[in-house]
Amino acid sequence: MQTQIHTLDKAGIINELQFGDGINHAVHEGRRADFALILSMFSDDVRDNTPIEKVTEIDTTEEALRRRFELSQPQELRSNQESYPVAATQAELFHTSGLPSAKLSHYLKPDALAYLPEDTFNLPEDVYHNLSGHQRRQLGETGSKSIMPIDLYNQLVTAQRNFQIQTQV
Template sequence: MQVHTLDKAGIINELQFGRGISHAVEQGRRADFSLLLAMFSADVRDNTPVEQVEQPLTSDDILRKRFALQNPQALRNDQSSYAISARQADMFHHGGLASAKLAHYLQPEVLTYLPEDTQDLPEDVYLNLSGHERRHLAQKTAPSLIPADLYPQLNTAWRQDQIHAQV
């Protein structure tokens, strides 16, 4: 399903709008002002530095590597699980229940088939999230910290706005 491009705009603060907010305030355009404010992210982590926590390798992973065990049965589907399921169904139709069980023990089928690209959430819950929340869920890496030069950026934006007002 296509998500609106406005959801993916990723508007965090007023620097991304330029002079749009100040013009809306000066000219008394309440609808424009409220629309621009509604597009801001409600997540405080967008403007606050977040420390990245490193997770050590779990003991289960270490033991599986040490004793050369196969991976445990997957809980949810991915693209390869459809081929495994089709192979097991074919084994059942041609060889019966014993053949299907053997195929399952050699390469277990996933426990559940969930919709893809919903970040492990039910589809109705995922579609009810805001664009900012979807963006945070889709990020695979930790968000970057606030730049160290935030105040110079704010000062530069303010000076540029003053220059545009004089011209």
């Protein structure tokens, strides 16, 4: 009897498809004991009865979606050095072939949305040109500078001596 139980456990009976016509005959012939025995051998784990497919992590980054749907690069918000030839080409297409040709060119390779001056540290051009030379230099400095040099006294003395030597010569 013990070997029959182990044999049934190893069978791994999950659903009625593994019994073939046995469960159908038990129902039609009214054999309740056989039907109850067959049902008791089914797995009660829902993961065994439900088809499960492996779910993988879907890459939904903007770049991956652009590759998947074969979209072009997004329109640049601000101009750069590559924007000027594109704009010149679109302007020439407008003058030679008309508005539909310029639109098609823009849809295929979008032009920059705004042409802002370069090398003005994101300031409007008139504001940048009204800054003093010291303020423009400070905008260009990337590292933080110390408030007061440690050897300021030595620098002042050296500068004074150099000035005295130059005036005497």
